[in-house]
Amino acid sequence: MTQREAISKKLRFEIFKRDKFTCQYCGGKAPDVVLNVDHIEPVAHGGSNEVLNLITSCFSCNSGKSDRKLSDSSVVEKQRKQLELLAERREQIELMLEWKKSLSNFENDIVNMISDYINSKIAPRSLNVNGKISVANWLKKYETEKILDAIDISAKQYLKYENGEIDIESIEMFFNKIGGIIVVKSLPPIKQKLAFIKGIARNKFSYWDDKKGSIILSNYIKQLENHYDEENLLEDLENEVLKMTKDAKNWSEWRNTLENWTSQISAWQTKPETVDGSTNLKEYSLEQLESFVSYNSFEQEYKIKALEHIGTIFPKFELDTFRVTLKKDLILFLKLHNDTENGETEYDEAKEYIGSHLQFAEVKKYFDFDEEDVNLFGTLLVLEPITNQLLKEIFFCCYYPSNNAKKEYKDIMIELNIKYLEKNVSR
Numbered sequence: 471m472t473q474r475e476a477i478s479k480k481l482r483f484e485i486f487k488r489d490k491f492t493c494q495y496c497g498g499k500a501p502d503v504v505l506n507v508d509h510i511e512p513v514a515h516g517g518s519n520e521v522l523n524l525i526t527s528c529f530s531c532n533s534g535k536s537d538r539k540l541s542d543s544s545v546v547e548k549q550r551k552q553l554e555l556l557a558e559r560r561e562q563i564e565l566m567l568e569w570k571k572s573l574s575n576f577e578n579d580i581v582n583m584i585s586d587y588i589n590s591k592i593a594p595r596s597l598n599v600n601g602k603i604s605v606a607n608w609l610k611k612y613e614t615e616k617i618l619d620a621i622d623i624s625a626k627q628y629l630k631y632e633n634g635e636i637d638i639e640s641i642e643m644f645f646n647k648i649g650g651i652i653v654v655k656s657l658p659p660i661k662q663k664l665a666f667i668k669g670i671a672r673n674k675f676s677y678w679d680d681k682k683g684s685i686i687l688s689n690y691i692k693q694l695e696n697h698y699d700e701e702n703l704l705e706d707l708e709n710e711v712l713k714m715t716k717d718a719k720n721w722s723e724w725r726n727t728l729e730n731w732t733s734q735i736s737a738w739q740t741k742p743e744t745v746d747g748s749t750n751l752k753e754y755s756l757e758q759l760e761s762f763v764s765y766n767s768f769e770q771e772y773k774i775k776a777l778e779h780i781g782t783i784f785p786k787f788e789l790d791t792f793r794v795t796l797k798k799d800l801i802l803f804l805k806l807h808n809d810t811e812n813g814e815t816e817y818d819e820a821k822e823y824i825g826s827h828l829q830f831a832e833v834k835k836y837f838d839f840d841e842e843d844v845n846l847f848g849t850l851l852v853l854e855p856i857t858n859q860l861l862k863e864i865f866f867c868c869y870y871p872s873n874n875a876k877k878e879y880k881d882i883m884i885e886l887n888i889k890y891l892e893k894n895v896s897r
């Protein structure tokens with residue numbers, strides 16, 4: 471028999487914390503299993519109480535592993551063991567609570583630290599409780615470093631001073647922009663660059679269509695991807711597209727240039743056999759149509775997700791019914807606009823069409839509320855136009871005009887879109 475040196479309570483706690491109160495053999499967690507601190511190299515073989523030789527294991531893994539036999543089967547002995555186990559379990563729950571508390575203290579410390587950092591930028595003002603809640607929410611999703619970077623960027627860009635005094639209104643702007651900056655900074659580099667280019671265009675041109683702009687850029691990237699790796703792509707975006715965006719006078723110039731470049735690049739692949747070029751109607755490959763539709767569906771999907779999220783606030787909202795109804799309605803819309811239009815519908819007409827269609831759409835009822843809902847009234851009043859706007863955009867994602875393309879392209883796109891809807895929306 472080797473004499474064991476008892477492992478102190480403090481050391482046990484350290485080992486449990488390190489191993490996150492989880493048995494390192496089977497993954498069982500306290501308080502579902504009773505935990506032991508076990509020697510990796512057994513004491514009998516000279517193993518010590520060094521931290522590195524200690525590991526968290528549950529009672530059953532430990533007893534299976536060791537030579538110890540629970541041979542005594544007398545009732546009294548069994549009861550004694552059960553009591554010990556109970557005491558052990560109780561002690562472990564206490565330890566675990568202590569650990570959880572220290573973790574949440576740690577999280578609070580970081581929230582306070584970041585809030586202090588923000589306060590240092592907006593002194594003599596400081597964040598209120600809601601501001602701190604935003605900080606805590608960012609921390610759930612993003613790394614501290616990214617948040618601090620975004621604060622710096624937003625401060626530099628949006629905080630304004632007058633005679634050495636901070637402009638109160640700019641504080642709100644500064645704070646509201648931080649979340650968006652973190653999101654953009656967390657995107658992959660190419661998406662970041664695209665967001666930056668769109669930001670420039672949005673601020674610069676008196677007219678800017680974000681959705682179309684995104685599609686035009688995405689088509690450009692897709693063409694270029696056939697020839698460039700990521701590094702070259704980034705370089706191209708920086709040296710060509712960004713520069714052109716800064717130089718372009720307006721939306722149409724920007725759009726024409728980029729669409730021209732896109733079709734030039736697509737010509738890189740095809741052999742220039744038909745120099746004829748007499749037809750004005752653009753030719754699209756099935757692949758191009760597919761990428762167009764898949765981009766639209768992607769936009770559509772995340773807008774639907776946003777809508778679902780908002781929906782949970784409305785008292786009458788039922789998620790499953792909503793999904794099914796919306797899907798049905800979108801498919802109906804796709805088929806309808808294919809049947810009724812003869813290919814020459816203008817953008818504004820389509821907008822109107824979607825607007826009037828939505829008035830009768832069943833989905834709207836899920837975003838209704840009773841005016842007696844006094845507590846929710848303000849919130850819902852603000853949210854209603856947003857949900858309507860989102861709904862419109864969701865429908866617009868599957869609107870395919872055919873003035874620039876052949877009718878058959880439109881048919882293919884509608885068919886593809888229906889396929890996507892069947893696959894995605896009802897999940």
Ligand SMILES: [Zn+2]
Binds near residue numbers: 494495496527530532
């Ligand atoms: Zn175990």
